[in-house]
Amino acid sequence: MRISVMSQMQRSFSIDLPSLIPLQLPSHEVKSTSLLKRYSQLLSPIEKDGVDQMRGDELKKNALLARTLVRTTISRYQTNKEVDPRSLMFKKNVYGKPEVDWQNCNNQPLHFNISHTDSLIACGVTVHVPVGIDVEDKERKIKHDVLAFAKRFYSADEVNVLATILDPEVQRKEFIKLWTLKEAYVKALGKGFSAAPFNTFTIQSMPGTEGAYNLCKTSEVTADPPEETKKCNGGWKFALFDLADSHYAAVCTEDDQANEGAPTKIIVRKTIPFVEDQLISERIFL
C-alpha cells in the first residue's frame, strides 16, 4: 500500500535536513494563496461546503488540504489513463465510510482512507483490500488519567499492558499508539464505531517484530460461569510507524485471502500536491 503524507510545512524544509533532527513543524505551511486557490478548484461543491463549515481559517485550510490530498493521491494511481483529480466522485457506504464512486467502471480495486491532525494529513491507498489509517501527534496530551481512560474504553488485556508501564510519558505514548491502531482497525472495517467497540478487541504487538501488531477479538461465550474466548487469528494486518518524527501512524488492511499471511509492503511519500513529492520510506511488514 502507499501512503501519501502532506505536512503543513514550508517548501524549503524537507529536502536538505537529515531526518534525525526532531523538527518543529511550523504552523505556517502551504501559504501560497494561488496554490490554495488551485486546490479549491479541485473540490466538488459538497466538499467546498464542508470546508466552509469549518470554524476558523486554520480548520478551513486543513479541510481543503485533506480533500486535495485525497483527490490528487487517488488520481495518481490510475494506471489506465490520466485521471483529472477534479473528476473523481465520492460516496459513503451504508455506515458512512467514504469511498470512491467509480460510476461506470465497476470493480475498481483501489481503496483509500484518510486521517488528519492539526499539522499533518495522511492518505492511504491500497489495491483490492480495505484500508484504515490513523495518525496522531506524538506529543498529544490526554486530559484524563491515561489508565482511567484505558479502563473505560480499551480491552482488559490492553489495560494490563499499559498498567505495567511505570514511566508516565512512555505510558502516554503507548496509549496513543494503541489508539491509532484501534482507530485504524475500525476505519478499515468501515462499519462504524458501534460495530467494533474498543473494549471488544485487543491489539497486541507481535513479539520479536518492530511495528507489527496482531488483533485479538474477545467474545463472551454465554455459559455458567460466563467465559471469554479470545481469537487471535488473522484477517487483519497492522503496521505502526513514525511519520516526520512527530506523529504515529497506524495502518490496518484486510488480509488479502489470495495472499494470506504474505508480507505487506508500505511505501510512504511526503507530498505537497503540484509542488513536490518525496519518497520517505519503503518497508516490509510481516
Added chain:
Amino acid sequence: MASLSATSLSFKAPSIQSTRISQVLRKPSSFQSISFGGFQSSKSLRLQISCAAKPETVQKVSDIVKEQLALSADTALTAESKFSALGADSLDTVEIVMALEEKFNISVEESDAQNITTIQEAADLIEDLVQKKPAA
C-alpha cells in the same frame, strides 16, 4: 369531540421537534414513536411539548467542549455546533464524553459516545440519561 387519553400520548427526550426528526430517524435506537388519540385540531390540544435539552445543559456542554478543544472563551458556540467543525477528532469526542460523564454523573454507552456529533446531541443524551437514573 376530541378525546385524548393519557395512555395514548407518550414522548420523552430526545427532542421530537419536527425540524430535527430527520436527525432522530438516523439513529433508530433512540427513535421514539408518538401516537395520539383522536383529536380534531392542534388548537384544542392544550399541551405544551418542550423536548429540547435545557439551556443550562447546553451551556455546560459548551463549556466542556471549549475546554477540551482549547477554544477561546469568546468562541460563539450554539447547540447546533458540530464537534468536527470545531476541529474535534474522535479522541477529542471521547474525552468530551468522559468529561460529561464526570460532570453529570452518568454513564454513556461506548457506541453512543462515538456517535455524538453536536452540542445538542450531547445535551439531549445527557438529559435522557439523567432522567433515567433512579430517583435519589
